[in-house]
Amino acid sequence: xxxxxxxxxxxxxxxxxxxxxxxxxxxxxxxxxxxxxxxxxxxxxxxxxxxxxxxxxxxxxxxxxxxxxxxxxxxxxxxxxxxxxxxxxxxxxxxxxxxxxxxxxxxxxxxxxxxxxxxxxxxxxxxxxxxxxxxxxxxxxxxxxxxxxxxxxxxxxxxxxxxxxxxxxxxxxxxxxxxxxxxxxxxxxxxxxxxxxxxxxxxxxxxxxxxxxxxxxxxxxxxxxxxxxxxxxxxxxxxxxxxxxxxxxxx
Amino acid sequence: xxxxxxxxxxxxxxxxxxxxxxxxxxxxxxxxxxxxxxxxxxxxxxxxxxxxxxxxxxxxxxxxxxxxxxxxxxxxxxxxxxxxxxxxxxxxxxxxxxxxxxxxxxxxxxxxxxxxxxxxxxxxxxxxxxxxxxxxxxxxxxxxxxxxxxxxxxxxxxxxxxxxxxxxxxxxxxxxxxxxxxxxxxxxxxxxxxxxxxxxxxxxxxxxxxxxxxxxxxxxxxxxxxxxxxxxxxxxxxxxxxxxxxxxxxxxxxxxxxxxxxxxxxxxxxxxxxxxxxxxxxxxxxxxxxxxxxxxxxxxxxxxxxxxxxxxxxxxxxxxxxxxxxxxxxxxxxxxxxxxxxxxxxxxx
Numbered sequence: 001x002x003x004x005x006x007x008x009x010x011x012x013x014x015x016x017x018x019x020x021x022x023x024x025x026x027x028x029x030x031x032x033x034x035x036x037x038x039x040x041x042x043x044x045x046x047x048x049x050x051x052x053x054x055x056x057x058x059x060x061x062x063x064x065x066x067x068x069x070x071x072x073x074x075x076x077x078x079x080x081x082x083x084x085x086x087x088x089x090x091x092x093x094x095x096x097x098x099x100x101x102x103x104x105x106x107x108x109x110x111x112x113x114x115x116x117x118x119x120x121x122x123x124x125x126x127x128x129x130x131x132x133x134x135x136x137x138x139x140x141x142x143x144x145x146x147x148x149x150x151x152x153x154x155x156x157x158x159x160x161x162x163x164x165x166x167x168x169x170x171x172x173x174x175x176x177x178x179x180x181x182x183x184x185x186x187x188x189x190x191x192x193x194x195x196x197x198x199x200x201x202x203x204x205x206x207x208x209x210x211x212x213x214x215x216x217x218x219x220x221x222x223x224x225x226x227x228x229x230x231x232x233x234x235x236x237x238x239x240x241x242x243x244x245x246x247x248x249x250x251x
Numbered sequence: 252x253x254x255x256x257x258x259x260x261x262x263x264x265x266x267x268x269x270x271x272x273x274x275x276x277x278x279x280x281x282x283x284x285x286x287x288x289x290x291x292x293x294x295x296x297x298x299x300x301x302x303x304x305x306x307x308x309x310x311x312x313x314x315x316x317x318x319x320x321x322x323x324x325x326x327x328x329x330x331x332x333x334x335x336x337x338x339x340x341x342x343x344x345x346x347x348x349x350x351x352x353x354x355x356x357x358x359x360x361x362x363x364x365x366x367x368x369x370x371x372x373x374x375x376x377x378x379x380x381x382x383x384x385x386x387x388x389x390x391x392x393x394x395x396x397x398x399x400x401x402x403x404x405x406x407x408x409x410x411x412x413x414x415x416x417x418x419x420x421x422x423x424x425x426x427x428x429x430x431x432x433x434x435x436x437x438x439x440x441x442x443x444x445x446x447x448x449x450x451x452x453x454x455x456x457x458x459x460x461x462x463x464x465x466x467x468x469x470x471x472x473x474x475x476x477x478x479x480x481x482x483x484x485x486x487x488x489x490x491x492x493x494x495x496x497x498x499x500x501x502x503x504x505x506x507x508x509x510x511x512x513x514x515x516x517x518x519x520x521x522x523x524x525x526x527x528x529x530x531x532x533x534x535x536x537x538x539x540x541x542x543x544x545x546x547x548x549x550x551x552x553x554x555x556x557x558x559x560x561x562x563x564x565x566x567x568x569x570x571x572x573x574x575x576x577x578x579x580x581x582x583x584x585x586x587x588x589x590x591x592x593x594x595x596x597x598x599x600x
Contacts, residue, residue, distance in 0.1 A: 050476070076478035084476075090469035092597040093462075101466050102477035106459045109479070111487065114458035115451060125459060148594045168477060 003028040003063055003172055003203050004049070004080070010057035011044055011227075018044040019055065020227040026172070026205055031198040033214040033235070034207045036224035037247055042207045043085055045224065046176050050082040051075045062172070077104065079171035083178065085207075087157040091150030095141055096132060098149050098160055102167035103128040135163040139193075155186045162193065173197065175206045179213055191217050215239060223247070265453030272446030279423075279439035288428040289435055299434050301550050305543060306441035307503050310448050312523045312542050313535060314495030320532035321456050322488040323468030324381065325389040328396030329523055332369045332493040334515035335399060336500025340365035341416040341510045342409075348418045351411030358420050362501045369497020370490050372399075377489040382482065396520065403512045415511025419504050437506055444502065445539075448495060453535055455491075464488060465533070469597070522546070525574070529581055531591020540590060548574065 002025040011019040019041045026032050036042050048055040051072040060068045062080055070078075090098050106128060107113040108121030136145050139159040144152065149160055158178060165173060175194070179187045191213050198204050208214040215221065215235040223230040223244050231241050238244055281287065291299065311333055318324040344361035345353035356364075372395075380391040403410045410416070423440060427433035455461060466474040467481050475481050504510050522545060530541020552570045559566060587593040 052472070052476075071480075072472070072475040073478050073480050076476055081478075082476055084473075088470050088473045090466050090473060092469045092595050093465055097462055097465075100459075101462055101474070101479075103459075104478055108459035109463050111455065111460065111491075114455050114460035117454060117458065121458065128459075150594065150597065164477065 001028060001064075002026060002061075003030075004205070005061040005064075006045075006049060006058065007061070008058040009045070009048055009055050009060070011041075011048055011053065011055050018227050019048065022058070022224070022228055024222055024229065024232070026203060028171075028203055029198075029201060030203055031195070031217065031219045032205045033218035033221045034205060034224065035209070035211065035214060035221060036230070039226075040224040041227040042224055043176060044227070046082060046174055046207060050080065050174060076168060076170075080174065081165045081168050081170040081172070082174035083161045083165055083176055085176040085180065087154070087161050089149040089152065089157055089160060091148060093149060094146050095136060095149050095152070095160055096145045099132040099135055099163050099167055100128050102164045103131070104168055132167060135166055139163045154181045155183060158182055158186070158190060162190070166197075170202065172203045172205070175204065177207055177209065179208055179210045187213055211239075265450040265457065268446045268453065269450035272443045272450060275439045275443030275446060279436045279443060282432050282436040282439065283423055283426040286428060288432045290429075291431045291434065296434070297550070297553070299438055301546060303434070303438050303441055303506065305546050306438065306445045307499050307506070308519075308523055308526070308542055308546070309445040309539050310499035310502070311496050311519070312526050312538050313445070313448050313452050314492035314499075315523055316527055316532060316535060316538045317452050317456070317464075317495075318488055318492040320527065320534070320538065321461060321464040321468060322485060323385070324485060324489055324492075325385045326392045326489070326492065327389045327520060327524075328376075328392030328394070328399075329492075329496055330515050330517060330519040331392075331396040331399040332373060332496035333500040333503070333519060334403065334510075334512075335372050336365040336369040336497025337504040337510045337515065338403060338410060338416065338500075339368040339497070340501035341419045341504045344505070345416050345419045348411065348416045350407065350414045351416045352409055353416065353418065358422050358505055362498075362505065365501035365504075366494050366497045369500065370494035373490040373493025374486070376493075377486045381485045381489055396517065400512060400515065403515070411511070413512060415509060415513075416504075417509040419508045419510070421508045422505060424508075441502060441506070444498070448498075449535055449539065456535070465595075525578055528588055529578070531588025531596075533595060534588075534590050534592070537588060537590030541588060544589075545574070545577075548577070 005025040007023050009019050009022040022045065034042050047053040049060055051070050054069045059066055062078060067075060067078065106124050107118065108125060113121045136142050139162065141156065141159060141163065144156065152160060178190055182190065194204055194206065195217060206214065206218065218235060220232065221235050221238040222232045223238060225247050230247060231238050231244055311329060315326060315329050318326050340361045342352045343354050343356045343364045344358045346355040347353060376392065376395050380388055383391060404412060423437045424433040427436050456464065463474065463479050463484055467484055471481050523542065526542030526545045527538045529544055531537035556563065556566050561569065581588065586598040587596045
């Protein structure tokens with residue numbers, strides 16, 4: 001059964017067709033890679049799926065429910081969470097608070113429980129802190145936990161972003177270029193973490209330029225070109241496909 | 252505040268203010284409700300007047316700090332909500348005002364009405380403008396303030412034009428034995444209200460609620476992508492700030508016994524903004540201290556006029572120049588304000 005189904009998605013930006021009749025589906029428990037040359041529509045695909053932009057045509061189904069045009073916050077609560085190509089940190093907040101923020105179901109995020117400082121808010125906050133500290137430690141950011149995230153390096157930001165989205169315990173995780181600008185050691189480490197998450201049952205979709213890491217990591221590759229699906233299949237088949245070689249190496 | 256936890260859940264942030272506020276209100280009640288009278292030296296009157304105004308503006312600046320300091324909403328029209336609260340209370344409670352509407356309702360009802368009307372105006376402005384990017388929201392709120400000001404001047408039959416609304420009840424003066432006692436009781440009562448407000452906004456911003464607000468200030472899209480309804484929070488923050496401004500306006504009307512457009516100029520917005528930036532946005536106690544500094548300087552300059560070989564007109568200009576220079580100096584050397592946290596506000600020092 002497919003967890004995410006995208007049907008005939010289309011999006012145009014001022015005459016430029018970024019997505020053209022794109023249909024892709026991702027099964028529960030799969031680890032799927034999305035690749036394609038620059039401008040192939042990878043990020044637009046993510047943006048349309050995650051509610052950041054509304055598609056002009058087509059439908060997005062999450063767990064068989066039509067979520068086309070739903071807001072990012074509604075989709076995050078429904079279990080689909082994404083990261084961003086250029087890491088977006090809450091730079092004026094500490095690493096710890098960055099992670100804690102993402103916790104779902106905190107009654108203290110409403111006015112009255114916050115004013116009255118209710119027991120349920122404090123109990124939840126205790127759990128939130130414990131979980132956030134676990135994640136911060138798991139991503140080896142504990143020595144930076146009280147630093148403002150604006151002072152982190154590029155690689156550390158990628159790790160923090162992962163820790164933050166995992167706080168939501170998503171069913172479907174969309175990662176937009178998680179290896180961009182990251183050194184080879186850290187790339188391997190992040191790849192292992194993604195695999196471990198997938199082994200634990202999380203469905204993951206990864207956009208990436210870095211072909212080698214991606215092909216080693218994923219179960220299935222989807223290649224986009226000019227906003228449409230070029231090829232999909234298991235990594236070896238896809239990489240030996242004539243059309244893919246042509247798209248990447250040019251005519 | 253930078254290190255460790257912003258959310259001291261075990262011990263209760265804001266409880267000090269709550270306690271002190273209760274003490275102030277109790278003392279105010281003692282002076283207002285018992286035959287006890289005090290007499291204040293005449294030379295101190297001006298300090299009491301400024302201190303009472305500080306307490307009123309304190310509620311204003313705390314609301315603004317919730318909007319701008321924590322949520323990042325640039326509200327350049329704060330005086331509008333202050334004015335609307337004051338006018339609503341005045342019109343609801345005044346008896347036989349010389350000009351404009353006077354309904355003669357009991358003052359507690361009027362005060363509640365003032366808060367509600369200001370909150371409604373906040374909701375209306377918020378619903379149409381809170382989606383706008385920072386600088387556009389600044390323009391929209393500034394325009395709101397101008398529109399509100401013009402309406403109060405133009406609709407003489409309703410708002411009393413330039414004369415405003417008079418004959419507003421002054422509950423504290425009515426209860427207290429004499430003018431001096433009333434002044435002290437008013438200061439204690441308003442000080443108590445400001446401290447209660449400080450306790451409330453502190454609780455709100457130290458809770459996970461405040462974490463969401465600061466996340467919105469930092470990056471809206473990230474905050475949305477982790478499942479927070481950013482628009483709802485921005486609306487709430489804006490409306491709460493407006494309601495607090497309405498409360499401040501209502502207190503002001505019930506203290507002065509009259510409202511007129513002259514009390515509600517852009518000068519009010521400028522004063523609370525300078526106080527907030529001087530003290531350090533996002534630090535509630537800091538913004539109150541900053542407001543105290545700017546209002547204290549104004550007060551000092553009144554005395555300076557006596558010893559300066561300048562005409563009153565020339566001196567008024569000098570005063571503006573001095574305030575401007577102080578602001579320039581703060582922005583240059585302490586861009587996060589005197590008690591603000593540069594890293595948290597994302598400014599370079």
